[in-house]
Amino acid sequence: MSVMYGLGHKEAFYSATIHNSSIDGLYLVGDKAIDDGDTCRIIIEKSSEALSCPPEFKLCYATVKRCSLVAEAIEGRLFGIGVQLDGWCRSLESPEINKIFFHCDACENEIISCDIRKIDGPLFLCPNCHQRLQEIPDGPLKESFLRCLLGNVI
Numbered sequence: 001m002s003v004m005y006g007l008g009h010k011e012a013f014y015s016a017t018i019h020n021s022s023i024d025g026l027y028l029v030g031d032k033a034i035d036d037g038d039t040c041r042i043i044i045e046k047s048s049e050a051l052s053c054p055p056e057f058k059l060c061y062a063t064v065k066r067c068s069l070v071a072e073a074i075e076g077r078l079f080g081i082g083v084q085l086d087g088w089c090r091s092l093e094s095p096e097i098n099k100i101f102f103h104c105d106a107c108e109n110e111i112i113s114c115d116i117r118k119i120d121g122p123l124f125l126c127p128n129c130h131q132r133l134q135e136i137p138d139g140p141l142k143e144s145f146l147r148c149l150l151g152n153v154i
Contacts, residue, residue, distance in 0.1 A: 004043040005030055005081075013043060016077065024085050024102070026062070029077045034064045040083065061086045104129055105149050123149055 004013040005028070016030030026042070034040055042060040062083035070080045103110055104126035111126045123146070125133065136142045 003028065005034075006041045006043075007032075007034055007038065013041075016042075016081070025065075025083060026060075026085065027080065027082050029070060030079050030081055031077050033079045034067045034081060036064055036066060038064045039086075040064060042083070106133075 001018045003016050003018055005016050006013040014030055014032040016028040018026055018028045020027040028042075040062055042062055044058050044060060062085050064081060064083050066080075066082040068080055069078055102124055105123050106125055106129035109126055133142070133145070136145065
């Protein structure tokens with residue numbers, strides 16, 4: 001699927017192709033590199049069931065997690081870019097951003113996607129629960145806690 005992406009709040013956009021997507025992320029191959037950690041905007045030209053974007057939303061705000069040269073140019077494009085989706089917007093002019101929220105698997109509080117702490121496996125934690133988990137020493141107690149959380153998620 002073809003998209004356009006822009007760096008920060010600049011008006012310049014570059015073409016890209018989405019190669020993979022999840023509920024809160026995209027992998028696209030584009031023409032211009034972006035630094036890891038930068039924010040970008042992605043214009044979705046057509047709605048797709050593969051994206052978690054509601055059909056009326058056309059602009060996505062995202063944080064770059066990884067950008068690197070691809071081994072071989074794909075359709076003339078050189079950079080593989082992995083982004084975490086932060087929110088959706090109806091258009092470039094719209095000031096209202098619909099942020100993407102998830103629930104912490106431990107405390108079930110609603111948290112914005114950019115604050116999620118993912119640990120090995122399918123668990124997503126809020127910053128507080130992640131910190132508490134890191135403070136538990138490795139051993140049977142920590143393993144039991146993780147097993148219990150995983151059982152609740154699955």
